[in-house]
Amino acid sequence: MRKYVIIPLMLTTMFGIFSCAQERTISQQDWDETTLISYDFTDSSTPPEHHRSYHIGIDKDSIRVRVYSYGNMLLHAEFPSSQEILDKAKATLASQNIKMVKPSEESLICGGTADAVAFFKGEEQKAYFSASIYGGVGTLSMNGNPAAAFHQALPVSIETIIDETRGYMGPAIDGSDLVKLVTAAEAKPRFTGGENALNEFIKAEMDRITVPRKMQGTVVVDLMVEEDGYISDAWVSKSSKNEILDECAVDIVRHMPPWRPGRRNGEAVKMTHSIPLKLMLMPKK
Numbered sequence: 001m002r003k004y005v006i007i008p009l010m011l012t013t014m015f016g017i018f019s020c021a022q023e024r025t026i027s028q029q030d031w032d033e034t035t036l037i038s039y040d041f042t043d044s045s046t047p048p049e050h051h052r053s054y055h056i057g058i059d060k061d062s063i064r065v066r067v068y069s070y071g072n073m074l075l076h077a078e079f080p081s082s083q084e085i086l087d088k089a090k091a092t093l094a095s096q097n098i099k100m101v102k103p104s105e106e107s108l109i110c111g112g113t114a115d116a117v118a119f120f121k122g123e124e125q126k127a128y129f130s131a132s133i134y135g136g137v138g139t140l141s142m143n144g145n146p147a148a149a150f151h152q153a154l155p156v157s158i159e160t161i162i163d164e165t166r167g168y169m170g171p172a173i174d175g176s177d178l179v180k181l182v183t184a185a186e187a188k189p190r191f192t193g194g195e196n197a198l199n200e201f202i203k204a205e206m207d208r209i210t211v212p213r214k215m216q217g218t219v220v221v222d223l224m225v226e227e228d229g230y231i232s233d234a235w236v237s238k239s240s241k242n243e244i245l246d247e248c249a250v251d252i253v254r255h256m257p258p259w260r261p262g263r264r265n266g267e268a269v270k271m272t273h274s275i276p277l278k279l280m281l282m283p284k285k
C-alpha cells in the first residue's frame with residue numbers, strides 16, 4: 001500500500017499550494033544567495049514496474065539523485081559538484097524567467113506528470129521559493145524547461161541512472177557504481193542532457209535542412225571534442241553512400257552545442273568520439 005500513497009498526498013499538496021499561491025519572481029539577490037536548487041519529476045501515468053520518478057538536488061558540494069516508483073525509493077546516487085556547476089545551473093534557470101503564479105481555474109487532471117522546482121538559502125530545509133505544475137495546471141511559469149539545467153549538471157544521463165532500476169522494485173540500490181563509472185580513469189565525451197536530448201537536437205536539425213528530394217540513411221560521424229566541450233572538427237567515418245546525406249550529417253554535428261568532454265585521470269581532455277546519425281531528410285514544400 002505504501003507505494004501508492006503518493007498520489008493522494010500529491011493531490012492534497014497541490015490543492016494546498018493552489019489555495020495560497022501568490023505571484024512571485026526570483027530577484028537577482030535571491031539568485032546570488034541561493035545555496036541549493038532541486039528538481040522533482042513525478043510520473044503517475046504508468047504501472048509500478050515501468051513507472052519512474054526522480055529527484056535531483058544540486059549544491060556546491062554534491063549532486064544528489066533519487067529514483068522512485070510510487071514513493072518507493074529504488075536508487076540513490078551522489079556525484080561531486082562545485083560552485084561552478086551550481087552557478088551554471090542557476091544561470092540556466094535564471095534565463096528561463098521562472099515565476100510562481102496563481103493557478104488557472106482549470107480542474108486538476110488525475111494522472112500524468114508533475115514538475116516541481118525549489119530554491120534554498122542557507123539551510124536545506126528552508127526553501128524561499130518553490131513551484132509545481134501537475135497535469136498542465138500549477139503555480140510554475142517559465143520560458144523553458146527547468147529539467148535541462150539539472151540534467152546538464154549530471155555527469156551521466158538521467159536515462160542511464162534510471163536504467164539501473166529497470167526490472168527492480170527495491171530496496172534502494174546504492175548508486176556508488178554509477179559514480180565510479182563516471183569518475184573512472186577514462187570517460188568518453190557525452191552529449192549534454194543525454195541521449196534523449198541528442199535525439200531531439202538531431203530531429204530539430206533535420207527539420208532545418210532543405211534537400212531536393214527525400215533522403216534517408218545512417219551516417220557514422222567522428223567528432224573531436226575539446227577540453228571545454230566544443231567540437232573542433234567532424235568527419236564521416238562510415239558513409240551512407242549518399243554524398244548529400246553525408247554532408248548534412250557533418251553539418252548537423254558541427255552545429256551541436258558543447259558536449260561534456262572526455263576525461264582521463266579525472267581531468268577533461270581532448271578526445272575523439274563516434275556517433276551514428278539516422279537521418280530522414282524531406283524536401284520543403
